[in-house]
Amino acid sequence: MAEIGSVIDGKYEILRKIGQGGMSVVYLAMDTHLNKQWAVKEIRKKGNGKDDVVIVNSLLAEANMMKKLDHPSLPRIVDIIDNGETIFVVMDYIEGESLDKILLEYGPQPEELVIAWAKQLCDVLSYLHSQKPPIIYRDMKPANIMLKPEGNIKIIDFGIAREYKEQSLADTTVLGTKGYAPPEQYSGQTDARSDIFALGMTMHHLLTGIDPRGGEKYVPVRMWNPELSEGIEIIIDKCVQPAAENRYQNCSDLLYDLEHPDLITKDYKRTQKRKLRAFVIFGTLAVALAAAGITCRVAAKTINNNDYENLVSVSESTSVDEKIDSYMKAIDIYPEKLDAYEKMLTAYEDDGTFGKKQNDQFLGIYNRNKAEFDTSSKEYAELNYQIGMMYFNYYTDDDGSYSFSNRVQKAISFFELNAKNENISPDFKEKKISDCYYQICSFYKTYILNSATVEEASKENYEQLLDQIDDTLTEVEDSGAYDKLTFYNGVFMLLYDQRTNIEQVNVDQDKILTLLDRVYEKASELTVQKEQSQQLQREILDNYDNYREAIQRTYTNAEERKQ
Template sequence: MAIIGTLIEGKYEILKLIGKGGMSEVYLAMDKNLNKQWAVKEIKKRARDKNNEVVVQSAIAEANMMKKLDHPCLPRIVDIIDKEDVIYVVMDYIEGEPLNKVLERDGAQPQETVIEWAEELCGVLDYLHMQNPPIIYRDMKPANIMLQPNGNIKLIDFGIAREYKEHNLEDTVSLGTKGYAAPEQFGGKGQTDQRTDIYCLGVTLYHLVTGKNPCEPPYEIYPIRYWNPNLSSGLESIILKCTRINPEERYQSCAELLYAILHYEEADETYQKKQKKKLYTFYGMLLAAVVSLGIGITGQLLQRHVKNNDYDNLLLQAEKSATDEEKIEIYLEAVDIKPTDTKAYLGLIAAFKDDAVFTVEEENEFKKKINNNLSGLREQDDYADLAYEIGRLYWYYYDYGKTDTSDNQITRIKSSVQWFSDAYDYGSEESDYHLITQVYKEIGQFTRDVTLNVEEASDKGTYAPYFQNLEDLLEIVDGEDSEIVNLEVYKLCLDSIENYARKFKSDGIEESRIQAFYQDVLDRNDAVDTTTDKTDEIKQQILERKDAAQDAIKNAYSEQ
């Protein structure tokens, strides 16, 4: 057990114990270098203890998995310290309390609040399922959802996100928590997949909205209105479908589930009765339309014309709006009219970029729209162009993880990978953007995977193509209108020299080539006339790091 006041690796000062399991403790620690609090999980190594060996390997696997992920609803792993008798995993310290404690104190949660949580949880599960390979979380339950003081939630504990053969461990459950786990997680009833997480989420929503713990009598998932008749029949139908025994009868993806949750009121009995009434009225109108078929056809054409006019008028209105907030609101309204037309999405992207910051709040609004319509958008001829612009939005403007003392360039690049991959996969090889997209995609994949590759000693041979991609990217952005785009690329190039000079040398990059690249970056940086405080700050950061990059080159190539 770590002693309060202990300094780990010369920088993490242990402040207090905040959690304890059978084979691990979690401490609050202060990073003396960054003046920032982290959570530090301590796992002891015990010789000749098979269960402990599995816990240690599970913790390392969990940490390595989490290091590749970057989502507002997930904690970040920032360091793994492997010592002779103990392992420390340093991660985000999440303030707040788990939802199981909220349920114990307050009982069933308001339906609208649960709906908001459901939207966020669908989003983060969909993000996990979109990884390559997909990550199946397997342990959704209120105890693993942290409610922060600002009202946001975080999904924690990835201890069983991969299957393990050993069972009955305290720190992790072999395949899930009974009461919440899907049938296929126990007894060899099939392979777990994304529908497993949908089942667990359905049970979790049931517990949150009814206050009835599925791990306690009657041990069944009753229709939620059995407990509270005032709850929505639409939400009841969604939860019942999530928790079907047969995975084929559940929602088949989190995107499909999210769409249902966003439209749960439309499945409500009261809403449906109103719709039936409208339907009867429609039948009467249809009969009249049959009599006047020509008028009916004309009416349809006029309605389509009006819809198109409404959409085009909204786009025009957005372009003339005085503020970014107005533009964004109008473009979101336009998306609802024609959800698979890319023009409104491109307008949103431009509005997000106007202040040079793509905030987490803007991202949440954007993802609600695009995730619901992604399958339809992918069928459009210009989807690759849209995916490319979304990738650039994340790469250069995403604000998540940025602080006054820490840049978030790696976070931005990693967040863009899925979109550049889509742009590459759905684009034409004859397109002008095909090579550019490939460069962005491969740099992003390198940034995402390099830490894990180093730990697994599989990084050799990856640095030469990465360097070539950096050279290509430098040429690609030449002449960009945006100062931020140019300067961010220059910063990435210089940081890469500083961090990987030895690796470039070992992969066969000659010193003359890297020196020419280094000088080219500085010349281009000097040629930029900055017009904002933000771009001036980036330019100065580059100048401040130039000596460190040059030293890295000299040190690397002076070694025999």
């Protein structure tokens, strides 16, 4: 056992013990070179149990697996030191409290807070499931979720060594943790849906305070707390279905429902049916009154035209809420005219906010009226392009954070409308850049987001995508500054987000850095006046050094692992 005050590998000074397992001890240590604190896990190679060798190998396998991962909700492994008798694994020191301790101290947690945590967990599970091969966490539970002081979460303890401990209420067995593990985990046949089951049981525990390890029969959350919403009850019940095929099939689908819990309730579905019935009744009355309304229609159209123009021409000084209200009233007059939809998006953009509230507000009116749009018009293509761009570049969660994969999922359908529109207007000038966005999104959907896919992105796949991006950089030279910057920013996010996968298929590092440098130079050369363009330009320039360093570090770490 390491002594307090001793120095490991010439730079990690042991400060104090902060945890202990069967064959490992975790210390808080100070990197004397960087003046930074780390957690150091000490793994003793020689113990008394017959399974010691297996456990040590499992702990090493866990450490090496974690070293390859790079996600804000996962602790990083920065060093593995083997002195012959003891192995030291140096990793992020995570300040905060585990959710099981928060439950113990404060009891059941508010629904809004649990949903916010669940969305973060969906994101990190999607990342793990997208690895090649997919990584199934298998041990989701409050004890393995750390809440950091700033409110973000990290999952800890991949628990491979704990498979070999004696079973107890609080221990992880080969089957996962009792009460959280799905039925199929007892046969070892786990996949992404197994983690979804455990996440569902974790949400149930956080909302009700009922520990599933205690053997209490599962009942829906509202039987414990009637104040909880119908939507969250439906979501959790679907997560914990005994048969995996009846659960959410991936975390992307689960995330969507967590963001829109009201859309799956019985009340919502009844409302939709009532609207349909009202529409049928109204249609019948309209036919009966058509003959009597001919004279009135001409006068009404004149009034409507005047009202419409007034509503879409509100002053720039008007508040964003008043603008949106005015544009929505204009849409009610002429739902087939697209300029009011575009003005709604511009208002969101000018306000710098495009999250769940704005998403639900805009999509509600867009989906209600899209059947009336002229799909061959230039305005239709421009609207879909603008919507896709809003999601791709601006969509954020309620706390201001965002996931690139989440943005891609929301943007793809609108770029697809343009890419597959056989009647698209030849006057739509942004066709090539819109199609490039679609290719980026399609690539994510095919190779990254779908954890059940049998396809894996190859070096050729990545290089084809990068070549298309390179060609599009030339194509956008004639576009406006804002369109250029949104595309540059999208390329930056792609290269940063995919750096690990790109390295794993042996795409040349210089190819990635050259593309990153080219985008940076183009963004630097632009002179922009619009506030949104200035903000995008600053974001690109501010992220450049960090993104470039992260890409280089990914390749350097990979080289070190090969040695």
